[in-house]
Amino acid sequence: MSATTATPVRRKGFGLGLLAWLAGIVFFLPIAWMTLTSFHSESDAATNPPSFAAPLTLDGYRDFFGSGGGASPWPSLINSTVASLTSTLLVLVLALPAAYALSIRPVKKWTDVLFFFLSTKMLPVVAGLLPIYLFAKNTGMLDNIWLLVILYTSMNLPIAVWMMQSFLAEVPVAVIEAARVDGAKLPTILARVVAPIALPGIAATALICFIFSWNELLFARVLSGVVAETAPVFLTGFITSQGLFLAKVCAASLVISLPVLAAGFAAQDKLVQGLSLGAVK
């Protein structure tokens, strides 16, 4: 925007830049405060007015990881990791061929199929929760992490199909044709031509699926018990106040959010495309 170089406009630009910084800081403040509190002792964490300069300690984290005799978060962290990684992998295995059949070698009426996938995403989770619960109860799948894997796969598959369809459609058809003329077989074309172009998009898709699976609460809460408890379900243990426990809550929230923050920032550029189901680039 060339207009910003004029002096009065630049002063206004400076003011607006400052405003943007202010907004950023206000939005980040709760997270900054949560981080600081997680490093305070419990008695310093619960003061009014807040003690900003209290000495730092790792007690909150030690307490969260079970030194205080509470339940260890490790089983739930491991369950969440298994559920999120496995379902993401399953999503990729199912979505990649589907996206191929919707972009590179499209079936007839491919847009209809694409919109069918999207419409399933608009069906609320509660629509099928009870039958799934009854099914799980009658087949002994209750409190089983693999049931969550299947449900998370169905939750993320439409997003993945939409995203990957758009990424695969970016592979120029001329290049594929040229490779075919040169006698390359399908696996070679996929590995040498399609994969290099589509790989960053596939990685972003995987990260977004991982985030949604990691965050999920309702299915996990209803369908898991002691064995298959996931990290968000573990966090629900902190809903009722338990005396001085702020530092521990902050440490727990932060540790459990860390994989999502990491995956989110890694996928930052493609985040909006995934969240809008591929409608916005």
Added chain:
Amino acid sequence: MTATTAAPRAATPVPTRNQPSARLRAWATRAPLLPALIFMIAVTQLPFVATLVISFFDWNALYPKARRFTGFGNYQQVLSDADLRHSVWTTILLTAAVVLASLVLGLGLALLLDRKFRGRGVVRTLLIAPFLVVPVAAALLWKHVLYNPEYGLLNGLLHYVGGPQPDWISNTPLLAVEASLVWQWTPFMMLILLAGLQSRDSQQMEAARVDGASDWQIFRHLTLPHLRRYLELGGLLGSIYIVQNFDAVFTITSGGLGTANLPYTVYQSFYQAHENGLASAAGVLVVIGSIVIATFALRVVSSLFREEVGRA
């Protein structure tokens, strides 16, 4: 999706002379699609059909022998139950308030971030962060760390200016839930609207500026019409996610103080009250509500999609 390459290649013409081989080929094209399609139908559509069937039965899980067909009895009961009607109202209020507030805030932030300034990348990262906190963790953060009347940050900061020390969750329970959701969803709206702003036609804007149009005129007559569909998209997708919200209501108020929305009510009526039939009827009502929103959402998505494909 780049505009030039978004459209899939037209299907290669299938030879019609040899019928069986043509059919075989069509199936070979379809084959990669089938696992995903079958999986989705089995895991999402079948349970919904089951919900629909159960919703016509009077069925308490504690008395399975007493199960019987009641027709629309459950729906009548759901619609005449004061608590359930209240939860319908809560759902509408919660969704509308959160979506509107986060859209307005998101628009403001997107406009601020659309300009060049020092540290824009850092500010963008700071603003996205709330969306990347696990929802339950975010709700816990607001409940215990910010709202707590004795040592929460909000009252701590109010203390400095000699302000009152309200009990936020007890005084304004629904607003407390909404504020935490607005904090999480504003970044989402901002990202979508920012993408919209950055897809504006810069030559057209430049021409308007040369012709002497003011910033407000450009915003009102060029930016806003262009953003309309992005606003619609953000609003509709936000509605679809927030209508289903369970985490914040469950964590911050446990559905108490009149904040129980429909998903929470459905959860409660079968998980705690074991009323399978009633829960299913309420679930079907949630679906009907979502279908109304989703119809509009699908229309917006498909118009954006057609435009991109059409430009190819």
